[in-house]
Amino acid sequence: xxxxxxxxxxxxxxTFVRGLQLDRELDxxxxxxxxxxxxxRVAAGSSAAExxxxxxxxxxxxxxxxxxxxxxxxxxxxxxxxQDLRYGARSMARSPGFALVACLxxxxxxxxxxxxxxxxxxxxxxxxxxxxxxxxxxxxxTWRGLPHAGLSPREISDLRRDSRTLSHLAxxxxxxxxxxxxxxxxxxxxxxxxxxxxxxxxxxxxHGRLFxxxxxxxxxxxxxxxxxxSDALWRQRLGADxxxxxxxxxxxNTPRQLIGVLPADFQVFLPASTSVxxxxxxxxxxxxxxxxxxxxxxxxxxxRAGVTLDDARRxxxxxxxxxxxxxxxxxRDAAATFRVDALRQALAADIDAGxxxxxxxxxxxxxxxxxxIANLTLARxxxxxxxxxxxxxxxxxxxxxxxxxxxxxxxxxxxxxxxxLVIGRLGLQLLDWLRTTDLPRQSQVGLDGxxxxxxxxxxxxxxxxxxxxxxxxFAAGDAQALKAGRADSPARGQRRLQRxxxxxxxxxxxxxxxxxxxxxxxxxxxxxxxxxxxxDGIVTAWMPLSFRQFSxxxxxxRVHAAVLDRIRELPGVHDVSAASPPPFHDFQVQMLExxxxxxxxxxxxHATRQSALPGYLRVVGTRLVAGREFxxxxxxxxxxxxxIDERIARELWPSGAIGQQMWVGAGRRASPLEVIGVxxxxxxxxxxDDSTPHLFVPYHKFTIDMVLAIRTDTPxxxxxxxxxxxxxxxxxxxAVMDVWPLRDYVDxxxxxxxxxxxxxTAFAGLSMxxxxxxLYGxxxxxxxxxxREFGVRLALGASSRQILRxxxxxxxxxxxxxxxxxxxxxxxxxxxxxxxxxxxxxLDPATLAAVTAAVAVLAVLASLKPAWSASRVDPTRALRAx
Amino acid sequence: MPERSTELLKGTLDLLILRTLELxxxxxxxxxxxxxxxxxxxxxxxxxxxFPALHRLxxxxxxxxxxxxxxxxxxxxxxxxxxxxxxxxxxxxxxWGRIAAAMAQVLES
Numbered sequence: 008x009x010x011x012x013x014x015x016x017x018x019x020x021x022t023f024v025r026g027l028q029l030d031r032e033l034d035x036x037x038x039x040x041x042x043x044x045x046x047x048r049v050a051a052g053s054s055a056a057e058x059x060x061x062x063x064x065x066x067x068x069x070x071x072x073x074x075x076x077x078x079x080x081x082x083x084x085x086x087x088x089x090q091d092l093r094y095g096a097r098s099m100a101r102s103p104g105f106a107l108v109a110c111l112x113x114x115x116x117x118x119x120x121x122x123x124x125x126x127x128x129x130x131x132x133x134x135x136x137x138x139x140x141x142x143x144x145x146x147x148x149t150w151r152g153l154p155h156a157g158l159s160p161r162e163i164s165d166l167r168r169d170s171r172t173l174s175h176l177a178x179x180x181x182x183x184x185x186x187x188x189x190x191x192x193x194x195x196x197x198x199x200x201x202x203x204x205x206x207x208x209x210x211x212x213x214h215g216r217l218f219x220x221x222x223x224x225x226x227x228x229x230x231x232x233x234x235x236x237s238d239a240l241w242r243q244r245l246g247a248d249x250x251x252x253x254x255x256x257x258x259x260n261t262p263r264q265l266i267g268v269l270p271a272d273f274q275v276f277l278p279a280s281t282s283v284x285x286x287x288x289x290x291x292x293x294x295x296x297x298x299x300x301x302x303x304x305x306x307x308x309x310x311r312a313g314v315t316l317d318d319a320r321r322x323x324x325x326x327x328x329x330x331x332x333x334x335x336x337x338x339r340d341a342a343a344t345f346r347v348d349a350l351r352q353a354l355a356a357d358i359d360a361g362x363x364x365x366x367x368x369x370x371x372x373x374x375x376x377x378x379x380i381a382n383l384t385l386a387r388x389x390x391x392x393x394x395x396x397x398x399x400x401x402x403x404x405x406x407x408x409x410x411x412x413x414x415x416x417x418x419x420x421x422x423x424x425x426x427x428l429v430i431g432r433l434g435l436q437l438l439d440w441l442r443t444t445d446l447p448r449q450s451q452v453g454l455d456g457x458x459x460x461x462x463x464x465x466x467x468x469x470x471x472x473x474x475x476x477x478x479x480x481f482a483a484g485d486a487q488a489l490k491a492g493r494a495d496s497p498a499r500g501q502r503r504l505q506r507x508x509x510x511x512x513x514x515x516x517x518x519x520x521x522x523x524x525x526x527x528x529x530x531x532x533x534x535x536x537x538x539x540x541x542x543d544g545i546v547t548a549w550m551p552l553s554f555r556q557f558s559x560x561x562x563x564x565r566v567h568a569a570v571l572d573r574i575r576e577l578p579g580v581h582d583v584s585a586a587s588p589p590p591f592h593d594f595q596v597q598m599l600e601x602x603x604x605x606x607x608x609x610x611x612x613h614a615t616r617q618s619a620l621p622g623y624l625r626v627v628g629t630r631l632v633a634g635r636e637f638x639x640x641x642x643x644x645x646x647x648x649x650x651i652d653e654r655i656a657r658e659l660w661p662s663g664a665i666g667q668q669m670w671v672g673a674g675r676r677a678s679p680l681e682v683i684g685v686x687x688x689x690x691x692x693x694x695x696d697d698s699t700p701h702l703f704v705p706y707h708k709f710t711i712d713m714v715l716a717i718r719t720d721t722p723x724x725x726x727x728x729x730x731x732x733x734x735x736x737x738x739x740x741x742a743v744m745d746v747w748p749l750r751d752y753v754d755x756x757x758x759x760x761x762x763x764x765x766x767x768t769a770f771a772g773l774s775m776x777x778x779x780x781x782l783y784g785x786x787x788x789x790x791x792x793x794x795r796e797f798g799v800r801l802a803l804g805a806s807s808r809q810i811l812r813x814x815x816x817x818x819x820x821x822x823x824x825x826x827x828x829x830x831x832x833x834x835x836x837x838x839x840x841x842x843x844x845x846x847x848x849x850l851d852p853a854t855l856a857a858v859t860a861a862v863a864v865l866a867v868l869a870s871l872k873p874a875w876s877a878s879r880v881d882p883t884r885a886l887r888a889x
Numbered sequence: 890m891p892e893r894s895t896e897l898l899k900g901t902l903d904l905l906i907l908r909t910l911e912l913x914x915x916x917x918x919x920x921x922x923x924x925x926x927x928x929x930x931x932x933x934x935x936x937x938x939x940f941p942a943l944h945r946l947x948x949x950x951x952x953x954x955x956x957x958x959x960x961x962x963x964x965x966x967x968x969x970x971x972x973x974x975x976x977x978x979x980x981x982x983x984x985w986g987r988i989a990a991a992m993a994q995v996l997e998s
Binding site: 014015018032033035036037039040041042043044046047065066067071072075076078079080 | 916917918919922935936937940941944945948950959961963964965966
């Protein structure tokens with residue numbers, strides 16, 4: 008057995024290493040055989056020539072015999088592939104221009120797909136890095152029209168006790184932590200969680216322990232002063248000292264005991280609605296108070312064994328009904344609707360549609376490049392029709408020819424694919440750079456085995472798509488090609504096929520073009536959206552304050568005033584005030600408030616709300632339509648006042664809002680506020696949302712950490728250290744952070760649209776360029792093949808202008824048909840974009856017209872050169888050539 | 890030259906070649922000639938079948954080719970039966986015998 012294997016192996020090797028020698032020996036052997044046969048016939052009385060003819064006729068040619076004999080060699084299939092590859096490489100080297108264009112377009116197409124696949128897989132499909140992560144769910148509610156209102160501790164507590172579908176229900180909320188170690192204060196993202204959360208995510212402490220009943224303030228022996236650190240914080244600030252467990256550290260102005268450190272590989276992926284960030288470094292314990300009705304808590308749980316998401320949804324509906332009947336005073340008017348989603352889906356909910364659109368766009372680009380290469384190959388291989396016909400005549404089978412042509416296109420695709428991996432890598436870096444906001448789970452985006460498999464898959468697919476049409480078209484191996492000394496005008500079937508491909512290319516490239524056009528319009532509309540403030544020339548900075556240290560509102564007002572006074576005196580500062588939260592900040596969603604006319608009993612509408620210090624409107628340039636701004640007097644006397652924007656004024660008091668009374672926030676029982684000012688419409692939550700109105704309340708009505716707004720010529724970086732020093736000297740004992748231009752917040756709010764627009768435009772431009780190359784290539788080829796026909800026409804009296812019109816007309820007709828088909832497709836596709844657009848309809852006539860015009864111009868440009876050279880054909884030359 | 894020839898059963902060609910070489914080493918044309926003679930022209934082996942078969946048998950190690958000079962002074966590749974080829978021949982002969990006997994029984998019953 009072993010010997011047999013060894014022999015096979017050695018003959019396998021011989022096939023490759025000594026292939027030429029084997030071929031020569033086979034030649035000799037066959038010649039000897041034929042000589043022998045001929046000699047036999049001559050001996051029987053035939054003439055030598057006659058005998059030779061007879062033998063050859065009888066045996067059916069020498070090449071097929073050789074082909075069949077070679078085929079029995081071990082490993083011959085592989086040897087053939089190698090031979091085809093060598094041949095393919097040679098034919099590529101003969102037309103390096105074509106090879107370069109083909110490989111480049113394929114590399115771009117494949118690279119774009121690899122990059123998008125990598126992102127989509129990491130963000131949308133890859134399982135969470137938690138044990139049994141597919142069973143993790145998040146609960147949320149919509150409360151009186153407010154999305155992502157979260158759950159109340161009472162609801163969570165009821166569900167924990169009675170749910171049969173969910174276990175490990177835990178509370179999680181993103182917060183901030185001012186960590187003071189050795190006198191140095193640092194602000195880091197933090198989360199406040201109930202004891203079940205970390206174990207439910209599969210976390211195990213690297214040092215110390217996780218939270219348990221001892222950390223629960225509601226437990227008889229519980230105390231809330233424990234804290235857990237991330238590995239990074241423990242390393243950076245505590246020198247990775249295992250002895251730090253048990254140490255008391257001041258966090259948020261309270262001494263807390265460090266009880267545990269999480270492992271370095273523990274990653275935090277929670278939906279934005281919980282406001283927990285990926286880089287969470289401090290964990291606080293929290294308890295679930297069954298008597299508390301405040302909403303806004305993120306709730307994470309696990310599906311019990313054998314339970315589906317649908318089971319959980321049905322059970323939640325039952326609970327909703329029970330809540331409503333138990334506590335009708337809270338849940339009247341169907342105030343709350345609950346939902347439960349798989350954690351993995353919830354993480355990507357905001358970005359899902361955009362990623363799918365980009366994924367579709369890159370697929371289009373690759374398709375266009377494949378069709379393009381098929382077309383160029385077709386054009387080129389018709390020049391090779393003769394070569395292929397000769398090979399057929401010499402005994403190559405049809406399968407053999409198809410195989411060879413496919414090998415050539417696969418070779419192209421493989422080179423393109425290798426380039427594609429490189430471009431995909433670069434593309435990922437480009438994505439990183441283009442996006443100022445983070446994708447969910449962006450840290451998990453990366454190339455790996457699965458991505459490589461995907462790349463190989465699409466490379467093969469691309470190779471086959473590029474090669475299959477030309478291969479079958481030419482395997483037919485027209486013997487006519489041999490008979491006619493030179494191909495005349497190409498066969499009608501061939502021309503039809505090539506024209507069809509050009510039409511397909513143009514149609515395919517129009518779909519991403521329309522999508523890109525719509526995104527560009529949306530972006531332009533966004534940049535021109537009236538914000539209600541002038542962001543340029545303003546630097547913002549968070550100035551947190553310890554509310555324990557400054558427990559009294561007046562003290563807080565005083566410290567702010569002191570800081571503002573110092574800043575006002577700085578050189579280069581024109582004006583300064585403060586408000587919070589800053590426009591387009593992430594937690595703006597949480598700041599929606601109900602409002603209504605004092606005395607009205609309806610549920611009211613909702614508006615975004617900012618807390619402002621006197622002078623804020625002046626600093627950011629918000630125009631007052633009527634009334635006045637807040638004054639120091641308002642703050643000193645804690646006047647119950649409010650400033651609303653025009654939209655609220657028009658809604659509630661069309662005949663004049665100044666002096667009217669309204670309620671904001673905590674229900675109708677709250678004391679009414681007097682309207683003292685009306686501003687232009689202000690947009691702070693979502694730059695694409697012009698329907699949510701805005702109102703300002705004075706600082707004493709809503710005391711939160713303030714953001715300084717400084718009108719200045721000094722850049723933010725230069726201002727940062729000064730601001731930090733001033734705050735420290737004023738004794739805020741918290742670090743000033745996020746010293747940014749106000750423009751950055753605005754830009755960030757447009758980042759997604761900008762990102763989508765840039766990427767789509769790049770892809771659309773690429774596919775349009777490819778389509779133009781295809782049109783140009785096809786027309787040039789068809790024209791050069793028809794030069795004899797044109798020569799005849801010219802000789803018979805056609806003017807060169809007529810020829811010009813003939814060729815250019817063909818290009819225009821092809822473009823028109825392709826554009827019509829493409830527009831029909833684009834109209835269908837544009838509807839899917841609706842959610843991503845701003846200020847433009849999916850069927851925007853201007854965009855459709857612009858795209859059509861761009862394609863038309865490109866088509867004319869692409870047809871011009873071939874048409875011109877056709878009209879320049881010299882009849883004598885064209886007719887004399889063979 | 891009798892034109893009537895019979896389609897070879899699959900695998901029969903190997904047996905014919907091995908058997909022909911059992912008696913003496915021969916080159917390609919001689920093998921075809923010998924088979925035609927002994928079967929009185931029933932089997933006319935064409936080069937298109939003969940050479941692939943020879944090369945396959947050589948790869949299996951049942952026959953061995955060597956270049957030598959023929960009686961009429963031409964350089965030819967002559968094939969010899971190897972030890973394992975002899976074993977293979979016995980095995981195929983036995984198989985063929987069983988098939989022939991079985992066929993005969995079916996046809997005569």
